[in-house]
Structure formats: C-alpha cells, structure tokens
Amino acid sequence: MTSQSSPHTPLDLDHGRVEMTHGAGGRAMDQLIDGIFRRHLDNPLLAQGNDQARFAVPPGRLAMSTDGHVVSPLFFPGGDIGALAVHGTVNDLAMGGARPLHLSAGFIIEEGFALAALDRIVASMARAAREAGVTVVTGDTKVVERGKGDGVFITTTGLGVVPEGVELSGERARPGDAIVLSGGIGEHGVAILAQREHLGFATGVRSDSAALHGLVAAMLAAVPGLRCLRDPTRGGLAACLNELARQSGVGMQIREAAIPVHPEVAAACELLGLDPLHIANEGKLVAICPPERVDDLLAAMRAHPLGVAASHIGEVVEDELRLVQMETGFGGSRVVDWLTGEQLPRIC
C-alpha cells in the first residue's frame, strides 16, 4: 500500500475537460461536484452531503417518474439538455396531477467533454429547477471513456405530491369526452432537426421545452373532474392518443384543422416527409375531459401563458378496435397510427 497525494488543482472552467479521474470517487470527483454541481444547484438538502437526501413531504399520495435524456445536439434553439431534463420529469409528474417537489439527477459524461459546456448545462438545469419550484436534492456523476458516450446524458427522477381528490389516469377516457390540446405540435422535434441538419428555412422554430405543472394546476382548479392528461413527447401526438385509446379501451376521432401547427413546422415536415403528429413536443399536453366542461377548460388554459393556443381537437368515441381516426383538411378520414419506423432519434 502506498500513500497517494498530489497538489489540489482547481477546475479550469474555461479550458478544462472532463477526465476519467472525475468519475473515480477521489479528489478530482469531489472538485467537480463542488465546482459545478453544488455551486449551481445549491440547496439545504443537497448540502447535507450524504449519499441520500432526507426530507418531510406534505400529506398525500406521492408520484415518482424518471426520464433519461440523450438529446443531440445538447444545445438547441429554445433550450438545452439541462433545462429539458428538468422539464421532462416535471411534466411526467404534472400529467399525474402531482405538484413536483424534488428531483434527482444522474450524469453520465464522456471523457474529454468541455467543463465549460458542463457548467452551462448545470447552470441551465438550476435555472429551470428554480423556475419550476423544484430542488435537485441528490445526484450522481459517472465518467465513461471517449467513444463510449456522447457528451453528456442526464437521467432525472422526480418526486411530487398528488393533491387529495385528483384522479388522473390514462384509463379514464369515456366515449363522448372532449380531447383538448394545449398548443401547436412538432416544435421541439423540428427545432432539434433544424439544428442537427442545418435546415436554414426552419430557423424560426424554437423548442417548446417548458414545465407544465402551473398550467395543470390552473386546469384542475377550473375542471376538477378532468379524466386524463398526457404530454405528447417521443412518438408525438399520434403515440399519445393511441396510448390513451388503448389504456381506456376507446377510439378517438380528431380533426386535423383543429390541430395547431406552426407554419415553419409544417413546411419542414412537408419537405422532409415527416408527419407532425409523430414529432416530439416538450411543452404541450393533451387533456381529456367531460364534454360539458370543455369550454371552462379551454378558458382556463387560454388564460395561462402555456395554453394560449389551446384547441378542442376531437372526441372520444366507442371503438372496439381502439383506433385514432382523423378527419383530414380535405374532408376525408384516415387512421392515425403509432410511429412504426424510426423518425427522429435522440430527440429528448
């Protein structure tokens, strides 16, 4: 056994890079955690410095959700992987009606990744968490060799509390219910694609990445009897509606003309042969509510900054085949199926 010791070299946030030693559990890892993670994410629970955070929670059922983030590129118009990792998990909690409380964050970093980029990502994550009113209470950092990762992957897990009386779940849609969408679709996916493929014509499209729990709270206050909420992320609106149809054992009939699509999103999709219904969103939701409450719901949504373009896009119907069907702009009808191939990989 030999004693190891060396001078304490501080992090060089301007020119430094992540090295394997930053994941080895020794002094370098400690410096990385202090110099980037603790500095940005500082809060009393994280500062406990134990391998777990401990805290009391308000009464109520809890909700727990997890999401790995592997988006490429890491920075894109309207956001970055840090903010996305907060929004994605906050939204998964919000879709269950939960008020988000705490997040954990696990980083898997590729050797050679610039410390300046990591710093920027963690700063963005901290800002998104503050804005969403959640704290990152515990975390983990691993480093993998060059060529065994891709910059940085972030897995966030969220914990929230579900208020008494809130009963949102994917199997609660009933024939006759109204289907409401909170705004335009396809913006996140097209923003990523435009950045990745240098599509000059779609430069006006920004990711819609946003935390939706405030919108959800406003919706639940207006219409406590909401049946289901779901955010159309990977697989887009098509996958989201098909999932709900399958869980509830119903069909859905939607109207293409009622689905908002930003003109540049529509143009990019037409050029590339993509279907906006299959493209990921990171700041939109689908709500299903009793038909007599749809006007109240729309009014509450449109009064919130993230729901100004809310639209009543269709109805739940009886259908043993559980199909999602769409009345097209030309008066025809088509089945809206799950995405079967690969459309936009690494979108979130």
Next chain:
Amino acid sequence: MTSQSSPHTPLDLDHGRVEMTHGAGGRAMDQLIDGIFRRHLDNPLLAQGNDQARFAVPPGRLAMSTDGHVVSPLFFPGGDIGALAVHGTVNDLAMGGARPLHLSAGFIIEEGFALAALDRIVASMARAAREAGVTVVTGDTKVVERGKGDGVFITTTGLGVVPEGVELSGERARPGDAIVLSGGIGEHGVAILAQREHLGFATGVRSDSAALHGLVAAMLAAVPGLRCLRDPTRGGLAACLNELARQSGVGMQIREAAIPVHPEVAAACELLGLDPLHIANEGKLVAICPPERVDDLLAAMRAHPLGVAASHIGEVVEDELRLVQMETGFGGSRVVDWLTGEQLPRIC
C-alpha cells in the same frame, strides 16, 4: 401526412438486437417495454402504465438517492449491472437509515445491443429487487447510436422511508467514537478487474454486490444511537473515511491489521500496484458508533450473513487537519489520502 403501419413483429429474444426504433416512442418501443421490462418487473404500480407511478407511503421522513451504473463488463463474477443497479441505490438509502420502498430505472441502451443480454440484465434486476423487497415502479428507455454508448447504462433512483428516531448523518462522528467495517474490502473492484484483464490468479474473487438494508436494520435495532453509516463504493474505504472525517470535522485513526482483505484481493493488489483501501466495494459498510456500544454493534453485525466478518478497525480522534491515519502492519503510521489519480474506471 402519410399513415404509417406495418405488421406487428414480435421481439426475437434469442437473436434480436436493440434498434434505434426501440427508443423512438412508437410501436417498437412499446414491444420492447412489454416484452422485457414489464414482463420481468411486473407489479401493480408499474402496470398502471402512466408516465408516473402514484402510491401512498408510510409516515416518516423520506429518503431519495440516485446512482448511474456504467460498469464494464456488464456481467462479472458475483453479479451484473442489473443487480448492481438495485443494490447500489438500495444501499445509498440504507446508509441514511431508510427502509427502501420503490425504485425507478432509466436505461440508456446502445444500438445493436443483444436483446438476450438485455433480457438477462432486467431479469437479474427483478430478482435483486424482489430479494431486497423493493419494487421498480417506473422507468424509461432511450436508445443511442452504435458508438455513442457502451452496451447499457442504468440509472436507478430509490425512495425510502426513515423510521422515527433514526438520525444517521456524516457529520455526527465525535472524537472517541468507534469505527466498524462490515467485512473484507476490495472484492467488487478486483472481481471486475480480474474479469476485464483476464487475471487468472484472481478467479476466486467474486463481487460482494449485495443489499445492505437488512444488516442496517439489525444494527439499528441493537444500537439505536449509531452516528453514521456509509458504504465504501467508488474511491474505496479511503474516500469513505475521508468524507466522514471532513463532514464531521474530525480525524480518524485506523489499524491496518484489523481491516479484512481476502488473500486473492491482496495478491491482485500487490501485483498491480493498487491499494485495497482505494478499491470499490458494493456490499460493505462503515459504521461509527459511541465507544461503549461497539461490542453490541459487532455482535449484531456478526449475527447477520452480511456482517460475519465485521471488525472494529479504529477510532475517531480530534484533528484540525481532518486526517485519516493508519497504523500499518509494521508498526509505522501513514496518512490514508483520497485517491488522487485514476485507479479503476467504470467499476460501478
């Protein structure tokens, strides 16, 4: 917009491989989740099929912890990444005195990874969770292109409940306290290394990967006034003791002769110039307790299968420099520092 549909091709668990479509949010992802994740991890909360799990928890403070797992190789003597991902997070909860309840699991899978290997990993994870009495209540799957990952990475987050009266924390060590180690060190790290480097002479060493919450419960029952618990994972016993010394603002004096080291671990370390004090463990813990209770603590530990080799390895001392010092086998003394370089990357 064009409708996409294709025949429903089932998973080929014998010869199939993970494709980018398995992470795209469409039908293939749904098949992967049904065919592997839901099949092995089945429980009522996971079966809810929403993007978040909701549940009631027993009264008490909660504990939350997260760990990314990037171990290479994925299968090793004594375990695999699936079981390790359960044990690592269960142990981080247990070190706070928490009774583990639920886990989330986020998978980041490299394109081309064999479905048979994924199936084996998830089966092992399910078995470890059952044995530890925890349920995997929610999860996520992402797929990255070939060469942008390394087989599979798993980030698990755990939620547990801390019983009334339990107050374990890294800053509670006091001069005079006894330092106890639950068993031999270095076995996990050397097992991985032997597998990775084909070290024939260390083939008897198996990872100590195990869930420690049962041992912790027995220890707390015997000695409710335990001060701190910590598991010496990355960075080994050296990092673990230095962390506790820093958090508590104390020094530590340990005895080399009292630290159990398996002969094959010692031999491997000597040959490779490694220090067993820096090598990761995945089924050991360090406990700090008031000196008058150390015999009761040792008796309780030795009565548990995971603590049979428990040893009183030293004492907490006053030291403004917060050094960990070790009386060596030859009667000398040396400072036990943090690992400063890279020793064994991708060990957990």
